[in-house]
Amino acid sequence: MNYRDMLKRGEIQLQESKIVDSKIDAWYLFEYVTGFDRQKYFMEMNEEVPENIFKRYKKGITRRSNHEPLQYIIGSQEFMGLDFEVNDNVLIPRQDTENLVEEVNKIIEKIRGERNDGRDLKHSARDKNDKGNEIDVLDMCTGSGCIIISLASMNEDVYGTAVDLSKEALSVARKNAVNNSVIDRVEFYDGDLFDAITDNKECKIVRVGLACAKTGPARQKFDIIVSNPPYIKTAEIAKLMPEVGEFEPMMALDGTEDGLHFYREIASEAPTFLKENGYLAVEIGFDQGEDVRKIFENNNFCDVKVIKDYQDNDRIVVGYIGG
Numbered sequence: 001m002n003y004r005d006m007l008k009r010g011e012i013q014l015q016e017s018k019i020v021d022s023k024i025d026a027w028y029l030f031e032y033v034t035g036f037d038r039q040k041y042f043m044e045m046n047e048e049v050p051e052n053i054f055k056r057y058k059k060g061i062t063r064r065s066n067h068e069p070l071q072y073i074i075g076s077q078e079f080m081g082l083d084f085e086v087n088d089n090v091l092i093p094r095q096d097t098e099n100l101v102e103e104v105n106k107i108i109e110k111i112r113g114e115r116n117d118g119r120d121l122k123h124s125a126r127d128k129n130d131k132g133n134e135i136d137v138l139d140m141c142t143g144s145g146c147i148i149i150s151l152a153s154m155n156e157d158v159y160g161t162a163v164d165l166s167k168e169a170l171s172v173a174r175k176n177a178v179n180n181s182v183i184d185r186v187e188f189y190d191g192d193l194f195d196a197i198t199d200n201k202e203c204k205i206v207r208v209g210l211a212c213a214k215t216g217p218a219r220q221k222f223d224i225i226v227s228n229p230p231y232i233k234t235a236e237i238a239k240l241m242p243e244v245g246e247f248e249p250m251m252a253l254d255g256t257e258d259g260l261h262f263y264r265e266i267a268s269e270a271p272t273f274l275k276e277n278g279y280l281a282v283e284i285g286f287d288q289g290e291d292v293r294k295i296f297e298n299n300n301f302c303d304v305k306v307i308k309d310y311q312d313n314d315r316i317v318v319g320y321i322g323g
Helices: 003-016 022-034 038-044 051-065 070-074 095-115 146-154 167-179 234-239 261-273 289-298
Strands: 076-079 082-085 135-140 158-164 186-190 204-208 211-216 222-227 274-283 302-308 314-320
Touching (some): 003 051, 095 274, 135 146
Parallel strands (some): 135 222
Antiparallel strands (some): 204 211, 274 314, 302 314
16 A cells, blocks of 8 residues: 555545544644655655554544544644643643633733833843742643743743642643743642642742752742633533543533633632732633623622634633732
């Protein structure tokens, strides 16, 4: 069998399994197992496929035919221009969540500007004598770490704290922090929401690579708290496309009966952990804007805004605690 026939066979099998974008997914799997780009494919498409390559491709196509997400099969997903390792312990980073990162970046710029007395603060956090210019960001329910790692990668003055109930998810997030060169500015804690940092108030573990480097107190106050929490109603999960409902971690999907549980929990406790004029920013479902706005306002957040995504759906809620 040559490469052209192998690719065509993959396309047909995915089409018969009713996989959306079957041709695209067949190509991505082909690219993954062969290492070919389009140019090399056209040069070698009539060459015989080695047996080990054919077996790997066949296995990948079979997994995708069963509606396992492509990202879990190839083990990665691009987000904000960075590459993130993913597996079935974490949600797959989505373009919707890039809207949240973009909004938080605007807040970071605003905070930086308010602190700027004519100095360039973008790089000042690396100055040992100017640590007051660090921008502390807490990422609640971090999953793969895509939000906090992207923010730290784009902003050298951001120091991140990432929390998740799943130790397995945090293992993935740590690897992503290493791979994206921000492990020195992002710390990881397992636990139930804010308990994860209060339980480590006296002692934290800072990891360089995957080995313990030093200990010290966990940060307790933040300029920004950001979260993409579970927000799907429990009864709705069974209706999701199989790629989501059958493969992505239930812990990261289930927002309980009304989908609002985690917004209530986070908004009620966040003021204790925010600095004066600190911000809370969350991703929401397309139909949750007004409900989450009310939750924010009921917990004394000011100037609460519901922000739409590029498809004109409600996607982000942002508010701040006034001084």
